[in-house]
Amino acid sequence: MFHFVVLGKKAEKQMPRTGSSHGKNCLLPGGIDTRKSWEAVKSKLPFYILSLYSPLMVMPEQDLLKYQELILLGFQVLAKDPAWPKACEHFEKLRQNKKNLFLAGNGGSAANANHLANDLIYGVNQHGRGAFRVHSLAANPSVLTCLGNDVGFENVFSNQLEVLAESGDLLLVFSGSGNSPNIIQALKAAKKLGVTSVALLGYDGGGAKALADLPIHFPIHDMQAVEDLHMIVGHLLMKVLQG
Numbered sequence: 001m002f003h004f005v006v007l008g009k010k011a012e013k014q015m016p017r018t019g020s021s022h023g024k025n026c027l028l029p030g031g032i033d034t035r036k037s038w039e040a041v042k043s044k045l046p047f048y049i050l051s052l053y054s055p056l057m058v059m060p061e062q063d064l065l066k067y068q069e070l071i072l073l074g075f076q077v078l079a080k081d082p083a084w085p086k087a088c089e090h091f092e093k094l095r096q097n098k099k100n101l102f103l104a105g106n107g108g109s110a111a112n113a114n115h116l117a118n119d120l121i122y123g124v125n126q127h128g129r130g131a132f133r134v135h136s137l138a139a140n141p142s143v144l145t146c147l148g149n150d151v152g153f154e155n156v157f158s159n160q161l162e163v164l165a166e167s168g169d170l171l172l173v174f175s176g177s178g179n180s181p182n183i184i185q186a187l188k189a190a191k192k193l194g195v196t197s198v199a200l201l202g203y204d205g206g207g208a209k210a211l212a213d214l215p216i217h218f219p220i221h222d223m224q225a226v227e228d229l230h231m232i233v234g235h236l237l238m239k240v241l242q243g
Contacts, residue, residue: 077217095132103135108176112230113137114138117139157185166195169193200216
């Protein structure tokens with residue numbers, strides 16, 4: 001049985017806030033809330049440290065808090081989604097049966113797919129529970145450009161599945177909109193092949209929400225927040241499976 005912690009209103013209230021409460025001012029690291037104070041310490045910090053804080057320096061506090069609210073909303077959605085514990089169980093069963101896991105996504109979602117492939121090949125096995133037979137369908141540029149040129153970009157994932165996958169395998173797709181043609185085609189191919197599909201989605205879920213066996217949908221209309229939440233799900237999944 002899997003147990004999850006919900007970040008609710010109580011946790012949110014306990015989160016420390018730094019910086020001024022006025023939206024026109026900027027958050028500074030370490031609780032510093034005036035530009036004068038920041039100038040006093042800035043010269044003592046290495047340049048690379050300053051570069052890490054540069055996004056915070058130019059973003060009003062109200063925007064940071066808004067982004068925080070979106071991420072917290074995502075946690076609450078995930079904790080209530082019955083597809084989430086079911087997906088965890090499917091992954092554990094996949095590992096025990098030594099079946100294949102296929103990942104797919106476009107752009108930033110392709111990077112998320114490649115990142116999670118790394119975690120499930122190596123990171124998940126830190127406690128000796130076993131790794132996964134993972135294949136990121138977004139990882140080989142030669143294959144992607146060949147298929148995109150010869151059979152169409154909408155088929156770059158489904159074609160690979162038709163060659164590599166078999167019944168009992170698992171497909172995990174990342175898609176902000178849920179409407180990318182190659183993601184739709186991959187989900188359709190998975191059904192034909194007897195491959196269980198899990199879809200991490202945002203916005204209204206798109207066409208992928210109805211096609212996936214286990215859609216994990218964040219109804220958030222912000223692509224960056226959605227992609228961050230998808231990667232958080234990947235890391236939570238790794239921790240659940242790590243034991």
